[in-house]
Amino acid sequence: xxxxxxxxxxxxxxxxxxxxxxxxxxxxxxxxxxxxxxxxxxxxxxxxxxxxxxxxxxxxxxxxxxxxxxxxxxxxxxxxxxxxxxxxxxxxxxxxxxxxxxxxxxxxxxxxxxxxxxxxxxxxxxxxxxxxxxxxxxxxxxxxxxxxxxxxxxxxxxxxxxxxxxxxxxxxxxxxxxxxxxxxxxxxxxxxxxxxxxxxxxxxxxxxxxxxxxxxxxxxxxxxxxxxxxxxxxxxxxxxxxxxxxxxxxxxxxxxxxxxxxxxxx
Amino acid sequence: xxxxxxxxxxxxxxxxxxxxxxxxxxxxxxxxxxxxxxxxxxxxxxxxxxxxxxxxxxxxxxxxxxxxxxxxxxxxxxxxxxxxxxxxxxxxxxxxxxxxxxxxxxxxxxxxxxxxxxxxxxxxxxxxxxxxxxxxxxxxxxxxxxxxxxxxxxxxxxxxxxxxxxxxxxxxxxxxxxxxxxxxxxxxxxxxxxxxxxxxxxxxxxxxxxxxxxxxxxxxxxxxxxxxxxxxxxxxxxxxxxxxxxxxxxxxxxxxxxxxxxx
Numbered sequence: 001x002x003x004x005x006x007x008x009x010x011x012x013x014x015x016x017x018x019x020x021x022x023x024x025x026x027x028x029x030x031x032x033x034x035x036x037x038x039x040x041x042x043x044x045x046x047x048x049x050x051x052x053x054x055x056x057x058x059x060x061x062x063x064x065x066x067x068x069x070x071x072x073x074x075x076x077x078x079x080x081x082x083x084x085x086x087x088x089x090x091x092x093x094x095x096x097x098x099x100x101x102x103x104x105x106x107x108x109x110x111x112x113x114x115x116x117x118x119x120x121x122x123x124x125x126x127x128x129x130x131x132x133x134x135x136x137x138x139x140x141x142x143x144x145x146x147x148x149x150x151x152x153x154x155x156x157x158x159x160x161x162x163x164x165x166x167x168x169x170x171x172x173x174x175x176x177x178x179x180x181x182x183x184x185x186x187x188x189x190x191x192x193x194x195x196x197x198x199x200x201x202x203x204x205x206x207x208x209x210x211x212x213x214x215x216x217x218x219x220x221x222x223x224x225x226x227x228x229x230x231x232x233x234x235x236x237x238x239x240x241x242x243x244x245x246x247x248x249x250x251x252x253x254x255x256x257x258x259x260x261x262x263x264x265x266x
Numbered sequence: 267x268x269x270x271x272x273x274x275x276x277x278x279x280x281x282x283x284x285x286x287x288x289x290x291x292x293x294x295x296x297x298x299x300x301x302x303x304x305x306x307x308x309x310x311x312x313x314x315x316x317x318x319x320x321x322x323x324x325x326x327x328x329x330x331x332x333x334x335x336x337x338x339x340x341x342x343x344x345x346x347x348x349x350x351x352x353x354x355x356x357x358x359x360x361x362x363x364x365x366x367x368x369x370x371x372x373x374x375x376x377x378x379x380x381x382x383x384x385x386x387x388x389x390x391x392x393x394x395x396x397x398x399x400x401x402x403x404x405x406x407x408x409x410x411x412x413x414x415x416x417x418x419x420x421x422x423x424x425x426x427x428x429x430x431x432x433x434x435x436x437x438x439x440x441x442x443x444x445x446x447x448x449x450x451x452x453x454x455x456x457x458x459x460x461x462x463x464x465x466x467x468x469x470x471x472x473x474x475x476x477x478x479x480x481x482x483x484x485x486x487x488x489x490x491x492x493x494x495x496x497x498x499x500x501x502x503x504x505x506x507x508x509x510x511x512x513x514x515x516x517x518x519x520x521x522x523x524x525x526x527x528x529x
Contacts, residue, residue, distance in 0.1 A: 087427070090425065092426075101518075102443075111426065111436075115427055115436075145517065
């Protein structure tokens with residue numbers, strides 16, 4: 001079965017309101033056009049990757065979805081409500097773990113709960129559950145510096161999920177890790193996601209990572225960023241690392257690479 | 267723990283051996299060359315003076331110690347307060363920073379006689395000089411701590427909707443603590459200098475006064491005993507701050523500094 005690139009609406013989007021809707025968004029930095037006319041819909045519980053070369057504006061788009069940056073034109077809405085600033089229904093994972101060095105892992109995970117003034121006691125069991133799922137519950141009382149880079153990033157994923165946000169935004173979360181840890185983290189992320197179904201927008205410049213993780217990959221071209229290709233990854237879940245040796249998987253990888261190379265052409 | 271103890275012993279053993287060696291050498295040279303005690307008393311005589319005149323030394327130590335600690339405490343409170351103000355007010359920052367920088371260049375000790383003119387020869391002059399000298403490094407260090415927030419951390423906090431108040435208490439304050447402690451370690455030393463200099467210039471009590479008095483009487487053993495007592499007091503104050511620092515800033519262990527933090 002050959003990968004099909006498609007621009008049609010997702011069936012899920014018909015059933016329910018899209019979790020995320022980006023309509024004709026444009027971003028200018030002074031006179032410089034960073035993002036040009038991007039429209040995108042992400043269905044409830046869909047895992048979508050934004051794939052593109054470094055500095056193509058995909059992180060900028062994610063920052064605007066998080067409400068940290070205002071678009072110049074167009075509209076972004078989450079569950080039908082326009083984004084005007086940071087919102088509690090967003091959980092974010094950054095390139096670096098960004099843990100507070102003076103807090104234990106558990107207290108770091110509970111940080112959003114504290115900031116949102118939610119009852120801490122009620123969220124401790126959930127935080128511990130997430131840590132157990134990420135296999136770092138033994139380190140709940142440890143300080144970040146006592147953990148490896150991969151473990152810290154897992155803790156930051158737990159932090160992004162602790163307040164049960166509707167949308168998880170991930171900004172190249174594994175790019176600072178070594179290749180082996182990176183593959184492992186992908187599998188871990190999918191396992192956590194399987195148990196905590198959320199809408200995920202995952203920014204990456206790794207073609208394999210995008211294909212392995214996503215329901216759908218959105219390929220973005222160089223500045224000014226536009227969407228050059230959308231591809232549904234029709235591979236069975238749950239996915240294991242052995243999938244990367246599968247011929248179907250590699251066909252998607254090749255098709256995505258071709259789409260990126262084509263976008264360099266113009 | 268065992269490794270830690272051994273490393274500690276190794277860290278202590280070297281300097282201790284060298285110090286004891288130097289003291290012994292000092293004793294030997296002074297005795298061998300028959301140097302007069304008025305020029306350079308041997309360590310044994312200084313220790314004798316410390317024991318024999320402990321009442322006199324302690325009588326003069328307390329006021330100096332009291333003023334040092336008080337001046338230091340005021341500089342910590344004042345320095346941190348001003349640091350917070352200039353962190354949050356751009357206008358104050360612009361107004362204060364040049365003054366702070368310029369005041370770094372002025373040898374503040376030279377103001378001591380002026381303080382005597384203004385506040386008399388009593389404790390007020392000593393206290394204010396201690397405060398003034400200790401205040402600036404306290405302010406600069408604290409301000410640096412409040413302002414040097416990691417950009418990623420600030421972004422993370424904004425994503426999770428942190429209020430300014432939360433950012434201050436949950437991020438800026440803990441972030442500033444290591445800086446505040448390094449400021450305190452500088453300031454305590456400077457506060458001692460402030461008090462002693464002020465006592466040199468005009469005072470009827472205090473270790474600074476005693477050192478000057480002993481000098482006038484050519485009682486060099488007493489003078490050096492006073493200097494030794496003062497040094498010990500300074501070391502203890504510094505040690506106390508370092509001790510609290512390890513307690514409060516627990517996330518920055520000494521193993522981080524030596525770069526051998528395993529695990």
